[in-house]
Structures are given as structure tokens and as C-alpha cells.
Amino acid sequence: MSEIVCTECGAELRLDDDVIQNEILPCPDCGVELEVMSLNPFQVALAPEVEEDWGE
Amino acid sequence: MMRVAMIITRARAEEKLLLKAFQRRGIEPELIRDEELVLNPLAIDPRWSEFDIVFLRTLSTSRGLYLLEYFDRWEVPTVNSLRTANICADKFKTSLALARAGLPQPEVRLAFTPRSTLEAVGELGYPAVLKPLVGSWGRLLAKVNDVDAAEAVLEHRQTLGNFAYHVHFVQSYVDKPHGRDIRAFVIAGQTICAIYRSSSHWVTSTARGALAENCPVGAELQDLCQRASDAVGGGVLAMDLFETEEGLVLNEINHGMEFRNSIEPTGVDIAIKVVDYALSLAEQHRQDGSEQT
Ligand SMILES: Nc1ncnc2c1ncn2[C@@H]1O[C@H](COP(=O)(O)OP(=O)(O)O)[C@@H](O)[C@H]1O
Ligand SMILES: [Mg+2]
Ligand SMILES: [Zn+2]
Numbered sequence: 001m002s003e004i005v006c007t008e009c010g011a012e013l014r015l016d017d018d019v020i021q022n023e024i025l026p027c028p029d030c031g032v033e034l035e036v037m038s039l040n041p042f043q044v045a046l047a048p049e050v051e052e053d054w055g056e
Numbered sequence: 057m058m059r060v061a062m063i064i065t066r067a068r069a070e071e072k073l074l075l076k077a078f079q080r081r082g083i084e085p086e087l088i089r090d091e092e093l094v095l096n097p098l099a100i101d102p103r104w105s106e107f108d109i110v111f112l113r114t115l116s117t118s119r120g121l122y123l124l125e126y127f128d129r130w131e132v133p134t135v136n137s138l139r140t141a142n143i144c145a146d147k148f149k150t151s152l153a154l155a156r157a158g159l160p161q162p163e164v165r166l167a168f169t170p171r172s173t174l175e176a177v178g179e180l181g182y183p184a185v186l187k188p189l190v191g192s193w194g195r196l197l198a199k200v201n202d203v204d205a206a207e208a209v210l211e212h213r214q215t216l217g218n219f220a221y222h223v224h225f226v227q228s229y230v231d232k233p234h235g236r237d238i239r240a241f242v243i244a245g246q247t248i249c250a251i252y253r254s255s256s257h258w259v260t261s262t263a264r265g266a267l268a269e270n271c272p273v274g275a276e277l278q279d280l281c282q283r284a285s286d287a288v289g290g291g292v293l294a295m296d297l298f299e300t301e302e303g304l305v306l307n308e309i310n311h312g313m314e315f316r317n318s319i320e321p322t323g324v325d326i327a328i329k330v331v332d333y334a335l336s337l338a339e340q341h342r343q344d345g346s347e348q349t
Contacts, residue, residue, distance in 0.1 A: 018072070018076075020067050020071075020072060020075065020087070021067065021087065022064060022066050022067040022087070022089060023066075023067040023072065024066050024067070024068065035066065036067075047066065050115075051116060052188075052191070052195070052218065052220075053116055053117040053118045053190055053191070054065070054115045054116055054117070054192070054193075055115070055117065055191065055192020055193045055195070055310075055312070056192045056193070056294060056310035056311075056312045056313055056314050
């Protein structure tokens with residue numbers, strides 16, 4: 001279990017052990033979507049905007 | 057040991073579930089981000105020949121389609137196939153494939169200008185539904201109850217810069233009993249489970265918060281989905297259906313299924329079934345390869 005800080009609002013997020021690269025983590029405080037950019041060292045960034053052809 | 061590549065745009069809940077399902081089968085797929093890829097049509101990147109199967113899980117429809125064109129050119133086996141994705145990515149192509157197979161669907165029209173579209177909607181009758189040809193998650197769906205609303209939506213569509221929104225796909229509105237539709241999960245023609253999706257809103261996508269409940273898979277559903285699967289080229293498919301007085305009709309078919317909300321209500325381990333199917337294709341490809349050499 002590790003912790004990171006939301007790049008948008010500074011909230012602390014606790015992470016599950018099975019977190020993977022490029023996973024999207026919604027911030028429980030501000031609702032922004034964070035993307036896991038690297039696992040070691042642990043880094044997140046704002047996830048890219050959903051594009052018009054994204055979906056199922 | 058099977059070598060599996062999974063191409064993703066982002067790792068959604070589904071990609072994590074699939075990854076874990078592969079691991080349960082003793083396989084560690086290589087996760088590849090579509091953002092990193094550069095495709096050269098003249099020569100295949102040797103990395104791709106390392107894999108027994110390439111599993112496309114891109115969120116981006118256009119990236120997925122170009123990747124499939126590329127893999128098809130180099131005979132790299134994929135889930136889903138290029139043919140299936142090409143049909144399912146486009147609601148009019150899907151409609152044509154279903155029509156060719158004689159399968160029930162709502163009335164559909166395609167038109168190229170606001171004026172001809174208004175005429176077509178007038179003939180179909182109100183309410184009607186205007187949808188982007190390529191789209192998902194209920195994005196830009198418009199239920200138009202009268203000609204004034206249709207005019208307004210079409211005018212707005214025309215001002216959207218993207219040319220794709222200037223081809224107008226219209227469907228007759230289906231009054232869904234109990235405010236629900238059916239989402240069936242179909243693998244190689246077999247409906248492995250289905251859910252009812254209900255909402256007080258006319259758009260019953262779980263991505264929009266609709267409630268998911270188990271839908272028993274009866275003979276009618278199983279048979280229709282089997283034939284729809286054949287019509288679009290098979291593979292791993294999520295089918296949206298409406299209940300009508302004349303029986304089930306097919307609304308659309310998705311080739312990049314999301315299923316996170318459907319495991320619990322159905323009690324079916326969807327991820328492992330998808331993974332086993334992908335592995336069976338990989339196995340088949342290996343055998344075909346060794347027969348040739
Ligand atoms: N013709 C229609 N009549 C009634 N409801 C519709 C119709 N078309 C779409 N819907 C509702 O909107 C939802 C999303 O539509 P769909 O065609 O599946 O588009 P998307 O690709 O965005 O999922 C459907 O699940 C259904 O609840
Ligand atoms: Mg749908
Ligand atoms: Zn935050």
C-alpha cells in the first residue's frame with residue numbers, strides 16, 4: 001500500500017497493491033482522473049481528456 | 057506458454073480484470089500503450105511476431121481500427137478481427153450487416169444533409185433518435201420528439217467541426233418496457249450471460265449510471281445473438297437489444313466490451329471466458345503455423 005498526492009487538489013490517495021501502469025484513479029476529493037504514469041517511482045498525472053471516438 | 061500482447065489506451069477496470077484472468081491461466085500478457093506505437097506499412101515491426109495473439113483493448117476506436125488494419129496486413133492474429141471491428145465500430149455498417157442477415161432491428165435511416173434527414177425522420181415518425189455513427193457511452197445521443205427539436209439538433213450537429221457529425225444516422229425510438237434494455241455478452245456466438253439495464257432516463261447505459269440486473273438467457277436471446285455474431289464476423293461482443301411486442305430487436309453491437317458492472321449481477325466470470333477464448337485462438341494460430349512449416 002502506497003500513498004500519492006492528487007496533482008489537482010493535494011488530497012492524499014491510498015493505493016491498492018495491484019495498481020498497474022496507466023490505470024485511472026479518480027480522486028475521491030476533487031473527482032479528477034489521475035493516470036498512473038510510472039510505478040517505480042510512483043508517479044501520476046492528469047489523465048488525458050476522453051476523445052470523441054473513445055468507448056466500447 | 058502463450059505469448060499475449062494487450063494493447064490499451066488506458067487501463068480501465070476491464071483491463072485489470074483481464075490481466076488478472078490471464079495471470080490465473082499462468083500467462084503474463086505484455087501491456088502495450090497505443091500512444092507509443094508508430095506503424096510502418098512497408099515492414100512489420102519484429103516485436104509483433106513474438107506474440108501468439110494480439111488483444112486489442114484500445115479505448116480509442118480509430119486507433120484500434122488502424123492497428124487492426126496493420127495486423128491484418130501482416131497476418132498477426134487479433135481479438136477481435138478487423139472485419140468484426142470495422143462493422144461494429146459503425147452503427148450504419150452494423151445495421152447493414154444485420155439487415156443482410158435478416159435480423160430484427162429498429163427502423164434506421166442514413167442521410168447527408170439536415171433537410172434530407174428531416175424528411176427521413178418525418179417518415180419514420182416522432183420520437184426518433186439521432187446518433188453519431190461512431191460513438192459510445194451514450195455520447196451525443198438525441199431523442200427528438202418533434203420536428204422543432206430535430207431541426208435544432210441537426211443545426212447544432214452541422215456546427216460541430218468534425219465531418220463525422222455531418223452524416224446523420226436516425227433510428228426510430230423504441231419505447232422500452234420497464235425503462236430497460238438488454239446487454240448480452242457473446243463470445244464466439246455463445247451468449248455467456250446478459251443483464252437488464254434500467255434507468256429512469258431513456259438512455260440506459262451503465263456508463264451513465266443505469267442499474268444492472270441479471271437477465272436470464274433464453275432461447276430467443278441465445279439464437280438471435282448467435283445469428284448477430286455470425287452477421288458481424290464473430291469474436292468477443294457486447295450486444296444491446298430492445299424488448300418489443302414482436303420480440304427482441306438488436307440495437308447495436310460493441311466490439312470492445314465493458315463488463316465491470318455485469319459480473320456481480322450475473323455471477324459469470326466474464327473476464328476468464330474472454331481470456332480462454334483469446335487463448336483458444338492463439339492455440340489455433342500456433343497449430344496452423346506448425347502445420348505450414
Ligand atoms: N432507438 C432507441 N430507442 C430507445 N432507446 C434507445 C434507442 N437508441 C438508444 N437508446 C438508449 O440509449 C442507449 C445507448 O444507445 P446505443 O445505441 O447503445 O449507443 P452507444 O453506442 O452510445 O451505447 C441504449 O442502451 C438505450 O437505452
Ligand atoms: Mg450501447
Ligand atoms: Zn483531487
